[in-house]
Amino acid sequence: MKLRELCRQLSLEVRTAPEKLDMEVTGGYATDLLSHAMAKAQAGNVWITLQGHPNIVAVASLLNLAGVIITEGMAPEPATLEKAKEQGIPILTTPLTTFTVVGKLSALGVRGVDET
């Protein structure tokens, strides 16, 4: 599934890099520990977290993630949005909790790194 379709289905707000939404999503990974995201998330995955620190952009860029979904209405820091724009990383926000987002993604057929 393309990231664009996923944003539509979950009513995610696209905060940065709208030009990158045609990327195919290869799976999903959820954690708030950046070191675990670095170790586990795969290229093309969406990463679901409530961290809004600029470091998430560095992790996403390092791993070539499709995008980052920030949950629970957490506002990404201005520096995060700036870096994401610069690096072409889609930052997507939602008021939903991580649990709910993951449930919806799963229903849409997005699989975890241990299922693919």
Place this chain on the structure above:
Amino acid sequence: MRELSLHILDAAENSLEAEATLIEVTIEEDLAADRLTITIRDNGRGMSEEQLTRASDPFFTTRSARHVGLGIPLFKAAAERCNGSLTITSQLGKGTTLEATFQHSHIDRAPLGDITGTLLAIILSGSCDVHYIHRVDGREFAFHTGEVRARLGEIPLTHPKVRRWLEEFITAGETELLI
């Protein structure tokens, strides 16, 4: 990171890369002030002012293999998340000091974790002395590998028996602090 010791290991790796011959690791737990301070000081080649200002920027790295470096940025974010901060001071040719503080009781503060394993990994890397000090409310466990080396004479720290002794010695020292 799940454990602060992993941040210590990461910072010490930077010191080793900077060709330090001595790394001082100090952990200060001040329960009355609700403060945990971790200091890693080395006598490596140090950083220029420009490198220093960019050390906390994840899109700056000394490595050429990839374009981001997250060691210090993650350590800094962990400290700031727990009402603390991370500061680095450095002088070219003299060395670098990294100090991270945390609110000791903060619910998101990771535990210190496997300090013994971390110190052993640094010590057994072979190229550098380690001075370790862990204080908990005035009580202290400290050692200097230079002293251990002097007593061992020709026997290297990496000798299996020395390694086992070090492991037991550090574990015992750490355990005693926490009783």
